[in-house]
Amino acid sequence: MARHFRKHWKKYTFGSIVFTLGGSYLTRKFRDRNVIREYCEEAKQYGEKGISVLDRPKKVTVFLNPMANKMDAKIQFKKYAGPLFHLSGYDVTVVESEYEGQIRTLMGYIDPECDAIVVAGGDGTIMEVVNGLMRRWDVEKTRTIPIGILPLGRENRFYSRFFSSRLSLSQTRRISEAAMDIIRGATVPIHMLQLEPESGKTLFALSSIHWGVFRDSLQIKDRFKLFGKFRLLMSHVRTVLRGWPGDYSLRLWFPASSRSSSVGTMPPDSQVANSPNSTTSEALNQTAVGRRKIEPTRLVARRTEGWQERQLDVVGLHLCLEESASLEERLKTVVWPADLKKWDFIKQGWSASLGKNVPPVPGTLSVDSSQLVLHPQSGGVSWLNIDGEPYEAMPLSVTVLPSVIRVFTKQS
Known part of the structure; x- marks a missing residue:
């Protein structure tokens, strides 16, 4: 056996690497599958709750930047967050941005009766949503709409600062947990920076x-x-x-x-x-x-x-x-x-x-x-x-x- 290994050590080495990487990949997929199943079962419980015939399902508007995180944001949203919203019985409207600044403009047309705004992207997407919201003529009413953050961007500075305890979680669990925060409904008020230049429009920032x-x-x-x-x-x-x-x-x-x-x-x-x-x-x-x-x-x-x-x-x-x-x-x-x-x-x-x-x-x-x-x-x-x-x-x-x-x- 030892002589055979010395003679074919390259094949043994290559096989060991393939076996190790393949095992790690399959293990990660198995764990992700169990995590998704766990959150889907929790979201289903919210969807099975009955509502009055006079009530309507909760309306959620998702602003998705498909180019975020090297065009991986859309895949992750459909894989981890989207199914949870549908299982919970939400009326979900997904708006995909096509160019920079579009979300800021579209925020001027969002329904004030919307129950939640979801930001699916990185820091740039969050900034567009916040500035579009704060520049509306009816900002005193629309700013009460709670905002949910799905960390789908390459840089998620606000999420990392606000949810620092979750940085050690896997990407699958981090996104799923962020989606479940929106479904569970707990909110908290946060502060904001108002940046007033000498000329031009006022900017708003969070971090x-x-x-x-x-x-x-x-x-x-x-x-x-x-x-x-x-x-x-x-x-x-x-x-x-x-x-x-x-x-x-x-x-x-x-x-x-x-x-x-x-x-x-x-x-x-x-x-x-x-x-x-x-x-x-x-x-x-x-x-x-x-x-x-x-x-x-x-x-x-x-x-x-x-x-x-x-x-x-x-x-x-x-x-x-x-x-x-x-x-x-x-x-x-x-x-x-x-x-x-x-x-x-x-x-x-x-x-x-x-x-x-x-x-x-x-x-x-x-x-x-x-x-x-x-x-x-x-x-x-x-x-x-x-x-x-x-x-x-x-x-x-x-x-x-x-x-x-x-x-x-x-x-x-």
């Missing part, structure tokens, strides 16, 4: 804003697919090897009542207007020596007093919405200084991608507030990532809108 070299590193991570889980690490390494640290500057205004802190010593060219008695116009006249002047914007001109100002050379900004914090501190802003060391940049970016908390480096500015005005500027064209979607960098007034919409959540 975060990224700007600077950290954002740029995230955009190029797919160039390093061969490195697997280390592709984000390689994108940060590539960033520090080319064009570091970039030409970014930021002017930031926030209420004096906000909680702000700086680790170590702030750069000597930063300007701060901390006095509650000083007016905003006086604060805006202060400009760091030796830097290009960032002119005050229309967004700041409305502020009269009680606001602080910071002007800094930076490498990046991260702003996120924290649901569990108090209303005055739900807007978490972190600004990294321009003299950030390369190793600290790599460590901060890589650890953040793994979900680890990293102590801030010296010079980092942290602000917890309910609103702020930011004016980003760079040597060339720069971009903001708003809930994962790219927008050209522009002055923005950011405000937290508390408990604006309701989303389906797991039953307690």
